[in-house]
Amino acid sequence: MRIQLLPPQLINQIAAGEVVERPSSIVKELVENCFDAGANQIVIEIEQGGTRLIKIRDNGCGIEKDDLSLALSRHATSKIASLHDLEQVVSMGFRGEALPSISSVARLTLISRVANVDCAWRVSADGSERDFNPQPDPHPQGTTVDVRDLFYNTPARRKFLKTEKTEFAHIETVVQRLALSRFDTGLTLLHNQKEILTLKPAVTxxxxxxxxxxxxxxxxxxxxxxxxxxxxxxxxxxxxxxxxxxxxxxxxxxxxxxxxxxxxxxxxxxxxxxxxxxxxxxxxxxxxxxxxxxxxxxxxxxxxxxxxxxxxxxxxxxxxxxxxxxxxxxxxxxxxxxxxxxAAPEFKPTSDSGNRQLPSTQPSYRFLRPPQQATLPLHVSEDRQAYRQLPSAFVSDTQPVQQPQAEQEHPPLGYALAHIHAVFILAETKTGVILVDAHAAHERVTYERLKQQYGEGVVPSQPLLLPIKLNVRSVEADLVEQHSEFFTSLGFELNRSGPEAIILRSIPALLGQHDVDTLIRDVLADMVEHGTSQRIQEQSNHILSTIACHSAVRAHRRLTIAEMNALLRDMERTERSGQCNHGRPTWVELSAQDLDKFFLRGQ
Known part of the structure; x- marks a missing residue:
């Protein structure tokens, strides 16, 4: 066949294959246009999961009568005019493909009115980009896009749509995601004339x-x-x-x-x-x-x-x-x-499940939630130097750590009362009681100290009896050559020995007998993909975590009150003390109000 120009409608239908995957795709494109128009109220009406009707109305700036036909033409937009504009886009849309693409696979009507004009104007489109005939309409300021009978002229694509319930679920998800992007905009979502979601503008x-x-x-x-x-x-x-x-x-x-x-x-x-x-x-x-x-x-x-x-x-x-x-x-x-x-941290860029209810046989007890860690007030402590200077009573001896007078009155994790089953610490706080998993908490405290010591000192290096030669890609060999100081700082002696070869002569002593061959290859792959790698740090942390786990206080070892209080104070000063090294919580709280409700006090 000879080369020929495709008709505009077919071109738009091809483009629609990229832009319009399902009804939710249309909703996303049109709501983003509402955002660009400066709307603060958007109403979205859906029928039959979007296959019969998608109607989106906003109170934005509107479209001029003479621009309506351009709005329904490919690559026509008010949002960019040059390559310079494209390189610093601030609007949600900018390609000028959405409306003509949608109109090529559905029956589309566009109604819009700008400020200070007598009436709105309405046009219909079929993706052919011709025969536009604007008609007057009483529409208020803003724009309405009415999309009906999606894929009526492309039945093969209509067959790929799911059930009405599934397609609307996708639409609802899209609307929710869009709602989180613009707190200053109110949104209303209706399905089959039933109001599903109403969100008022959120300013505070x-x-x-x-x-x-x-x-x-x-x-x-x-x-x-x-x-x-x-x-x-x-x-x-x-x-x-x-x-x-x-x-x-x-x-x-x-x-x-x-x-x-x-x-x-x-x-x-x-x-x-x-x-x-x-x-x-x-x-x-x-x-x-x-x-x-x-x-x-x-x-x-x-x-x-x-x-x-x-x-x-x-x-x-x-x-x-x-x-x-x-x-x-x-x-x-x-x-x-x-x-x-x-507040912002010190940042130096490099040079290169809901609230479950407790089971109960009596309805009056259903208000009681399980103890939760998150209910305890939280804050940020930046006094790391003071932390380094304070001794660890729990690790070094059994004497309680001396705290400032204000902290002695109401420490966040309270004071220990008992060691329950030789596993859990029961502590009384100003607002309730705390249960602490002693092993998990001590494991985190020990782990963080080991990481700090490892991070602040010179990493000890261990020479290999026989250097290891690794065949790598040339780009990875380049990285070894360019970032030799990075590898040296981590305890590796790694040198390039050819266009696609490197030699490993020393490794961090901490890694021991671990598979350093695979580790080096994974690190280089990360550096190629992301420009950085955390694998060495992860491997070191894994070993430090194992050391901490084995050195932490074991379950069923009875602790003294002084030891328990020392551990509580250490937790209050330790980063990430809310979780053990494996991600499990180290403590939970039950407030005085929860206890009152449980025992029906005041009722």
Whole structure:
């Protein structure tokens, strides 16, 4: 066949294959257009899971009459005009593909009105980009996009749609994710004339937390810490879940870059590394996080659905995210305040499950929740120098650590009363009682001290009797040559011996008989992919964790009151003391109010 131009409608249908995967894709594109129009109220009406009707109305700036036909034409947009604009996009949409693509696979009507005009104007489109005939309409200021009979002219694609219930579930998920990106915008979602979701604009911190609780559940807010970090032109804010509040799936992870929800391997890697030392195996962290940076530092034109971005300085972003989250998790300790907003850490970029109810036979007892760690007020203690100077009574002797007078009155974890079953410490606090797993708590305290000692000293190196030659890719051999000081600082003597060969002569003494061949290869692979690697640190931490586990106080060893109090004070000064080395909680709290309810006091 001869080469020929494709008709516009077919071109738009091909483009629709990238933009319109299912009804929820249309909702995402259209709601993002509402955001760009400056709307603060958006109403989304859905019928039959979006296959019969998707109608989205906003009170934004509207579209001029003469621009309506352009809005329904490919690659026509008001959001960019040059390559310079594309390199620093601040709007959600910018390609000019959504409306013509949607109109090529559905019956689309566009109604819009700008301020200070007599009436709105309505046009219909079929993806052919012709025969537009604007008609007057009484529509108020703003825009309505009416999409009916999705895939009516492409029946093969319609067959791939799921049930009405499934398709609407995808729409509801998209709306919730969008709602978390714009707190200042109210959203209403209806399905088959039934109101499903109503969210008012959230301006204050309390209103924002209420919106998050309405979408993620109240248990998320009850078990999350608000953070706010800023350094090197980057800002990370939002809410991160406590390590003890995790999920089996990655279904409660929301990460926004300049207001855009994205999925990114670099971001996921940084967050996973920040949680790796405190999260129980097989569990996933929960978070709602917002990264703000100069739009010129990201490329949002990386995916047709705009769900991926490229960072122009990926190493900087990775190190910043890891540092911010790592410090926020490390600084969660028993304290005195109920709200925790963390200040920016010292950051130096490198040079290159809900509240379950207890089973009960009497309905009157169902209000009692299980003891939880998260209910204890939290704060950040930065007095690390004082921590280093204080002796560990629990490790060195049985004398209690002397505390300042104010802390002696009401220490966060209280004072020990008994060692229950020679396993759990029972302590009384100002607001209730605390139960501590002595072995798990001492394991974390010991582990953190070992890590500190290992990190502050010179890493002892052990020469190999026979050097190991490794065949690697040339790019990996280049990294060894370029970052020799990095490997030396970690106790490795690693040199390049050829275009695709390296020689390992010494290893950290801590690694012993571990498979250093595989470790080196994995580290180099990480450095190629992410520009950095945590594998050596992870391997060292794993060994330190094992040492701490075997040296921690064993279960069923009876502790004295002095030993128990010393451990409680150590926990209050130790980073990540809420979890043991394996991610399990080290303590839980039962408040005085919970005890009153349990015994029906005051009723």
């Amino acid at each position: 911190d309390v209103q924002q937390e209420q919106r998050i609780a309405g979408i993620c559940g109240s248990a998320f807010i009850d078990n999350a810490v608000k953070i706010d970090f800023e350094a090197s032109g980057l800002r990370l804010s939002g809410w991160v879940g406590l390590p003890t509040f995790s999920r089996s799936q990655q279904d409660m992870q929301f990460f926004y870059v300049n207001g855009r929800l994205i999925r990114d391997k670099l971001v996921s890697h940084a967050i996973k590394q920040a949680y790796q030392d405190v999260l129980f195996q097989g569990r996933h962290s929960v978070f709602v996080l917002y990264l703000t940076l100069d739009p010129a530092l990201i490329d949002v034109n990386a995916h047709p659905a705009k769900t991926e971005v490229r960072f122009r300085e990926g190493r900087l972003v990775h190190d910043f995210l890891f540092s911010a989250l790592h410090r926020s998790l490390a600084n969660i300790r028993p304290g005195k305040t109920t709200a925790a907003t963390y």
